[in-house]
Amino acid sequence: MGNGSATFYVLLPDENQYLALCSTVLPTTAEDSVTSAGCTASSGPLQQYFQSHPGGTVRMDVRVDN
Numbered sequence: 001m002g003n004g005s006a007t008f009y010v011l012l013p014d015e016n017q018y019l020a021l022c023s024t025v026l027p028t029t030a031e032d033s034v035t036s037a038g039c040t041a042s043s044g045p046l047q048q049y050f051q052s053h054p055g056g057t058v059r060m061d062v063r064v065d066n
Helices: 044-052
Strands: 002-011 018-029 059-065
Touching: 018 044
Parallel strands: none
Antiparallel strands: 002 018, 002 059
């Protein structure tokens, strides 16, 4: 119960190297409630990765703090 934040980390597919990240505040919820969140991550390294790997994929790691 309460509010918190979520941080989304964009990682290389085969390494734990971060390409970008973004954070968002989670809304206040009641106990046992569900919410959703999202944000837009962008950075020079992420753009360079997609330029050199057209159609490439990335991994996501999401961490929630309250």
